[in-house]
Amino acid sequence: FLQVFLVEKAGRRSLFLAGLMGMLISAMAMTVGLVLLSQFAWMSYVSMVAIFLFVIFFEVGPGPIPWFIVAELFSQGPRPAAIAVAGFCNWACNFIVGMCFQYIADLCGPYVFVIFAALLLVFFLFAYFKVPETKGKSFEEIAAVFRRKKHPAKAMTELEELQRSEKA
Numbered sequence: 001f002l003q004v005f006l007v008e009k010a011g012r013r014s015l016f017l018a019g020l021m022g023m024l025i026s027a028m029a030m031t032v033g034l035v036l037l038s039q040f041a042w043m044s045y046v047s048m049v050a051i052f053l054f055v056i057f058f059e060v061g062p063g064p065i066p067w068f069i070v071a072e073l074f075s076q077g078p079r080p081a082a083i084a085v086a087g088f089c090n091w092a093c094n095f096i097v098g099m100c101f102q103y104i105a106d107l108c109g110p111y112v113f114v115i116f117a118a119l120l121l122v123f124f125l126f127a128y129f130k131v132p133e134t135k136g137k138s139f140e141e142i143a144a145v146f147r148r149k150k151h152p153a154k155a156m157t158e159l160e161e162l163q164r165s166e167k168a
Contacts, residue, residue, distance in 0.1 A: 019061015034110035
């Protein structure tokens with residue numbers, strides 16, 4: 001419920017990045033808690049707090065924000081197909097994690113969340129460098145941001161600059 005108001009105040013990209021970074025830190029805290037659980041009984045509390053924070057950060061960023069961004073990145077024509085592909089990817093990944101987690105946990109032991117932390121780092125870097133802020137922007141403005149990133153303005157050479165100044 002809070003996310004509805006927060007997303008309009010803070011912006012989609014910043015909340016998404018904050019959520020990913022919070023989840024990354026929480027995953028590392030869960031790993032530390034699980035690794036040190038045999039030496040310190042109180043590490044179970046660290047793990048529990050990390051799990052709660054992981055869920056909170058998910059609900060702030062990576063839970064709802066992709067639905068906003070997908071709807072805002074595509075024009076009216078391809079939007080339904082893009083949302084369908086995004087939804088399929090989301091649920092397919094949820095299914096894979098749900099089905100495979102126990103096997104991965106058996107294989108990795110207390111270091112199982114390092115895999116999630118590594119993936120969260122990759123997602124954070126991708127979002128930081130590739131995902132634009134969509135708050136308050138039209139589709140045309142967002143598309144222009146992608147065009148600028150894809151085809152950056154070519155710097156003029158000295159000769160071109162001189163030729164341009166001679167014509168003026």
